[in-house]
Amino acid sequence: MKKIGFREFLHGNHFRGLVSDLSQFHVEEIMGELMSESPDLSVWFFKELKYVYGFRHSRFSALLVSHVLAGQRRFKELQVILEQFLQEEGSGSASLLCELLSKSFREWDSTGVVWDMLLFLSSRYKMVDDSLYILERMKDLNLNVSTQAYNSILYNFRETYKMWDVYKEIDAKNEHTYSTVVDGLCRQQKVEDAVLFLRNSEWKDMVGSIEEALEFAGDMNKHGVEPDTVTYNILAKGFHLLGMISWVWEVIQQMLDKGLRPDVITYTILLCGHCQLGNIDKGLRLLKDMLSRGFELNSVIPCSVMLSGLCKTGRIGEALSLFYEMKANGLRPDLVAYSIVIHGLCRLGEFDMAVWLYDEMCSKRIIPNSRTLGAILLGLCQKGMLLEARAFLDSLVSTGCTLDIILYNIVIDGYAKSGCIEEALDLFKVVIERGITPSVATFNSLIYGYCKTRNIAEARKTLDVITLYGLVPSAVSYTTLMNAYANCGNTHSVDQLRWEMRAKGIQPTSFTYSVIIKGLCIGRKLEKCNQVLRDMISEGAGC
Structure with a gap:
């Protein structure tokens, strides 16, 4: 059968009448025959049945097409097919999929790519147990696991102690790996550990380079070159970006010891440091010190930093005073400055003033x-x-x-x-x-x-x-509806929504589980609470 003839046949009325009688087994046989003629034709047949006729393919057919696409490096199409495949299979399907992959596709050169993509997507859609199962099978089969897939798993465990177990397995770590670990440590309120990790990991090159730069700046005069304010500002900004505020003070102190005069940039870095640590009063004194040292407020940035600090701590009256002082000194507030004050006013319910400032901003042709x-x-x-x-x-x-x-x-x-x-x-x-x-x-x-x-x-x-x-839908979508059913004691509908979430790979939150338990209590089904608590712990919602 010629390719064009076959395609015309699939779009004809005769084939439309046959589709309802086709079984998954029949389609597998047809796809196998088409593979011998043209893998592309087999892929096309798969997509036509799926998207035109709404045919639900077997696992084998979906994985067969996935291997063809992987072998042809058509990765975007591969991802779409496997995303839909996982959504249809739902959570808990990993063991069946791995068994089919290892038995029927082991000899395919592209099978490693398919395994890795399944691992990445199952982790991305928070099918945590499935992704861990796939990972273990891949290691058993000596299949390569990409850094991207590992990073996705690491992200799911970033708020738990399991994060380190995953981190140790990653050979080719990159910036996403390190940033995920730092994010996880901060979420676990282990800020000191995060800083230590930055210094000891391969990111240490970044910190080390700044340390070396600091030593070099202190030793520049030996080479006949005097470091200037710009040199120290660059160093101070580097430490500030790393969150190492105490080192910022050290840089500034060395700068003062050399008799150098801080400029607006120096003061802005210091203001950021004070606000970051919550030292708003010190920040205000520093801003006044700028004026006493003869600085003109020729930049809106230092003032905006303090406006933000004042508004975040509810000191809106002082923020307004500073805002008007800016204008009195001939400094034209920009969009950032207006937005900060308007946001602060709204938080305190001062809407008349907020709208007045908004109108003033628009009158100055500053687009909100x-x-x-x-x-x-x-x-x-x-x-x-x-x-x-x-x-x-x-x-x-x-x-x-x-x-x-x-x-x-x-x-x-x-x-x-x-x-x-x-x-x-x-x-x-x-x-x-x-x-x-x-x-x-x-x-x-x-x-x-x-x-x-x-x-x-x-x-x-x-x-x-x-x-x-x-x-x-998100976990919020389901939990909100679950809560309404729970309040009525309708535990059956709550269970249905819970299993629907699982089928779609949507991870329940701790609040979701509290709603489920509340529904069981209202419905007087206390015997099921222990099982729900075990599920909650196994899925990491209580970590």
């Missing part, structure tokens, strides 16, 4: 960003001022501002949390009509709103709608 607008909308919604939030949102549209889904989500969520589900749906329709793609957060808010108004049936429908927009 999403963060500035979001701060105002979020503050209004948190104070229950939903009419004002919607009016502000509509005013932005009328003035020609381009709004993203984040801004709409803020108001939709405000409506939902206040139980105003009709208003939330009305704004959701506006989003769709304006061609803006909703996010998972949009639907999560609607689910919450339906649950709050006790319309659980519509909440369940909304969960199903998420996939129609090409999105994947």
Whole structure:
């Protein structure tokens, strides 16, 4: 059969009538025959059946096509096929897949690539037990595990003691490996260990180079060259970026010992250090010291650093004083400075002042960003001022501002949390009509709103709608709906949602499990609580 003839046959009415009678075994046989003529034709046949006729292929067919794509280095297509494959198979399928791979595809040159991609994707989709099983089988078969796959597994364990076991297995470590470990140590509140790791790991070259540079700067005069303020500023900034604040002071002290005068950059680095450590008063004294030493406020950056520090600690009155002092000294606040103060005002509920500053910023032709607008909308919604939030949102549209889904989500969520589900749906329709793609957060808010108004049936429908927009529900999506069922003592529906999460590779959170246990208690099924607690520990949700 010629290739073109075969393709025409598949699109004909006769074949359409045959599709419903095709079994997975028949398709496997056809694909095997096509492989002898053209692997590409076999892949094309697989995709036509899957995407045109909605045929569900067998595991063997999916893995066969995966090996062809891997052998041809068509990695993007391979990833799509295996992503869909894992979603269909769900959690707990690793043992079956590994058995099939080792028995039927061991002799394929491309099998190592398929194994590695499966490992990476199962870890990426938080199918933790499956990824660990695949990893052990790969090691048993002496298959190469890529650094990318290892990093993905490492990321899943970054908040647990298992992180080190994975880290030790990685031979070709890269910057993602090290950054994941540092992130994990910081999440575990082991900051000192993180710094020690930076110094002792291969990142030590970076720290070491700065140490050497510091020694070199102190010894430059022996070579007939005097280090200047720029030299010390570079060193101080390097230590600041590494979070080694005490070393910043050492650099500055050496600078002062040599009789060098700090400049605006030096002071800015010091201000950042003070704010990072929460020493706001020291920062303010330092800023005043700038003025007493004859510095002119010719840069907005030092002031913005202090504005941020003051606003984050709730000292908005002092932030406003500094803001006006900037203007009095002829320093024109920029978008960053305005945004910092507006955000601080909104956090304290000072919306009139925040909007006044917003209008002033616009009058100076400083274009606001999403963060500035979001701060105002979020503050209004948190104070229950939903009419004002919607009016502000509509005013932005009328003035020609381009709004993203984040801004709409803020108001939709405000409506939902206040139980105003009709208003939330009305704004959701506006989003769709304006061609803006909703996010998972949009639907999560609607689910919450339906649950709050006790319309659980519509909440369940909304969960199903998420996939129609090409999105994947999150743990929040499921947990919100679970909580509504749990409050009614409907443990059956809670169990259904839990297994649906598992099938889609969505990792439950500790809050998810607390909701499940609450539902069991309300439904008087206490005997199941121990099993849920064991599941929680095995899945790492309690770590």
